[in-house]
Amino acid sequence: MTGHTITQEAADAAARTSVTQSRAARELGLKRGEFELAVMLGRIRTVSDTAGGRRRVTREEIERVRAGEGFPEAWVERIRAVGTTEGAALMDISTARFTRLTRAGFVTPVKFYLNRYRAVVWLYLAEELRQFAEAEVNSGLLTGRAPGTIRAQLEAGVDLRARNWRGRHAGALLRQSDDPWERAAAVASLLDPVQIAEIIKDPYERAYVRRLMPDPFGGQGAPDTPAGRIIQKITTADDPDEIRWLRANLTIGLSQARGERPAPRPESKPAPVPAPDQESASGPRSRAELDAEPSPDLGPDHEAPPTALPEQETRGRAQEPRGLLKWMRRRGA
Template sequence: MAAVRTVEETLGMERARQELELDLGEFEVALQLAELRTVPTGPGRRKVPYAEVERLRAEEAFPQALRRRVAVVGSVDGSELIGISRDRFAKLARGGLISPVRWYANRYRAVVWLYLADDVRRFARDHPGLLTGRLPADLREALAEGEDHRARSWRARRAAGFLRQAADAWGEAAVWAELLGPEATAQTVPDLYERTYLRRLRPGFPPGGIGSYAVREVVEATVLADHPDEIAAARARLTEALHRARAERAAPHPELPPAPPGGPAPTVTQASAQAPDPGHDPDRDPDRDRRGWRRLLRRR
């Protein structure tokens, strides 16, 4: 007998994907586009309400209609879809007129961008004048100067999706911290424990599947903000979100050390400044380590 589910029940991501008859890539796009709602179940963990799965399964022409909404195309298929050359399609994308929804790194460590097929069709329908003839002068000039908006457009789209899912202001701040990366975040958030809490809440900016050939530098160059305007905007949004988050509740801190005799009690900021380096072992004896290495070398 099949189990009876309630509307309050939630499903794990893999189970929800199977119920919706989507492959992994299609399911990731569905989550990113908020085709189905998810709920937080812990730091960095989410599940799908069963009612959301039921809603999508009840749609007409399921699962074909859902698959059509989350279908992606590369530059070759995208250009064929709207009847233009691949070179023209790439120029429109680099100019920021068509925003990618996913990406992966190929065996040559080059980023391959993927676009929502519905976005490509909509662009062709709304901008028929850009499909033929010379491109606008300002777009040609920007492309000649090396402008490429694809990574920035993807990051903005990804951040918007995560912000829709953020449970509170701390969750919003974690999205901007993830976009900025550790170094830029440390300049904006001096408190060690706040940065640790933001790392716990970070949503992750995964690509659409980077394969075994991708290297860390390729990933970081794609997922971290790199344009000065983008970085400045992310820092401002992080500062604003933190202001609201701190008003709601403080980030988790260990117990503060006792006040010295006759002195004021240490503040949270002081405790953060005195916090040990997570990679430092206070019980480690460096002299003992060096003696051990010398003994090992003598034996060899």
């Protein structure tokens, strides 16, 4: 049995025992946002697609969620996300105090979006807000004057919402994959390209990691648009401690991934050596014909390696096909 047949059979088996995420959401009666948030929180588990597509949901997992206590009403309430106004009402505090608590990092957002004015709207898990308000240790933060250290941080412009969201988002991405290269790509997705290039020096590894990175968040704007730039700023680490943590984790993740398997590289196939009678019959090929030969297709995500140095070129010519060398000597005669 060929490898292709085995792979196809595995893909067919996975299709019979699992469904796409969109279909799973329909079967569970969940809205798209509710389903995506449940996956991010780990309330719905996904599995890899053997065919290399988007992650899927097993039939067994769908049944497990359906059998959960209070499904669907109480279950959906546990993944409900609310904005500032509703969140403040849940905690029985003013919106101004709620915003100060979130900026100081006491409450972590679960998601965000841009409104029509391109303002960032942060959303929080209603269940976590209720738990925070009910905890006796937090009572001093809900009433009276805020501690001096917190006031000083806020007056200095500290806003930890984006950083805390990135930490939560990274954890969600890492939970969704057991593949070491995918996990390295998840960490890399929160670093800017300069940081990535400093750590991943091999261009083929860098191209592979880029291909495995999660889709741009939210699809709310291309990178070169105002909305895209806002999203990029939120999703890219900017705090020195955060960057150091991500760089260290990416370095460790790459080491583990390389130990598992190398990044794919294009196969190098030597040009066929023409037989003497064929060469004499067809005559030597012109330089234009040689230059017109197509290069190997390395795929849309291929990143070309650095240009060879002169001594590298000399070594490369020593390995050229004998037919080409014979033609070059004839041209120089």
